[in-house]
Amino acid sequence: MYAGIQRQCMQARNDNVCRHTTTKYADTQRLSWSSDEFGLFNSAYGWLNVILLMLFFGGIILDKMGVRFTGTMSAALMVIGCAIKYYAIEYISPDAGSIFGIRTQILVACCGFAVFAMGSEITGITVSKIIVKWFGKTGELALAMGIQVAIARLGTAFAMAFSPIIARNFSMSSPFLFSLAMLTIGLLVFLVYCVMDRKLDREDATVSVKTKEDEFKMRDVGVVFANKGFWLIAILCVLFYSAVFPFLKFAASLMVNKYGVEKEFAGIVPSLLPFGNMLMTPFFGWIYDKRGHGATLMLIGSLLLVVVHLLFAAPFLNYVWFAIIVVILLGIAFSLVPSAMWPSVPKIIPEKQLGTAYALIFWVQNIGLAGVPYLIGWVLNRWCVTGADDKGAATYDYTLPMLIFALFGILAIFVAYLLKIEDRRKGYGLEQSRK
DSSP, X not given: OHHHXXXXXXXXXXXXXXXXXXXXXXXXXXXXXXHHHHHHHHHGGGIIIIISOHHHXXXXXXXXXXXXXXXXXXXXXXXXXXXXXXXXHHHSOTTSOEETTEEHHHHHHHHHHHHHHHHHHHHHHHHHHHHHHHHTTXXXXXXXXXXXXXXXHHHHHHHHHHHHHHHHHSOTTHHHHHHHHHHXXXXXXHHHHXXXXXXXXXXXXXXXXXXXXXXXXXXXXXXHXXXXXXXXXXXXXXXXXXXXXXXXXXXXXXXXXXXOOOGGGTTHHHHHHHHHHXXXXXXXXXXXXXXXXXXXXXXXXXXXXXXXXXXXXXXXXXXXXXXHHHHHHHHHHHHHHHHHHHHHHHHHSOGGGHHHHXXXXXXXXHHHHHHHHHHHHHHHHHHOEEEEOTTSOEEEOOHHHHHHXXXXXXXXXXXXXXXXXXXXXXXXXXXXXXX
């Protein structure tokens, strides 16, 4: 949620819809970032996670130190990263010079985003292992993961719909300050959870009889790397999410440039995706638990993803009602794949290696989340500029970016099919129910 608020705030700035009214520099100064700068900021999400392998090390820490230590550490990192971003927007002028050819304000915001991202992704793998710990033996793992995803999408929907409005009516730094307060509350809530988790460990009789074979060892990393099913899941993950999350970062601009939506309300239509996702992901998770067909669900979701982006690329039906229908279809695709993909990992990887496995999947995913936004921003600036609006902001043709997203979907279909074949060969049970 918090990352969504901040990314949408940056999108609002990119679209020149906000004026800063409360910081120490001139009230009338317009804060504008180019598509390249906006893409650079979003690519910072992977600087520490991907380039310095911090997400990978986070997975090892999770398997060695447990969910309580790792969750507290990662939540604290999110608070620190958000505070740095807030400082960059509130106290550094856009005209404060540059470092390494990058405007100082942007570079500091990128550094904050990188720290936040490290905490956010490690939190993600920690939450996944927590859910497996609490629900892995109940036969309701996919449903539990689906509900967790639904709650997370509520934050995404809130961010996409309201952060540009908050920034416009208050200041560019207001969404960051709001996020900082919520992250602090989240950290405190997790500390309460730690008390509950410790109680669960005391009540779980199996904890006291664990052998050395049950403990994570560094050689387990090699075991995960050697698992073909794991790599197919990881590659499917990066392809699928590279066609969804980077799209959402540019979706408000797409609504303005292709469908004529007013800039202030440009986030409303894309926000329908997480709202629909909130309802459908638990439903598809329940189907997976009861009926199985996990690999098939991932294949269908990838196919639907291609259809969605080809419809967005089509040079006709440039109507808001049509965009709403396509976003709803994207929401279905975005529910199908995650609801089957994340609960499938424990069927492929033993629990003692899950932290490392999820971390590696998230690491591969972050390669796409770091590189694709920058790629799309670069493509827009080089080949898709069509002119300028009445305020001087560039206008774009989004056909080529949508075709790029469709290509990711086509590759995801191929990988999902290979996963279905591998499941038949190895007997992972991806097509089987949990009961």
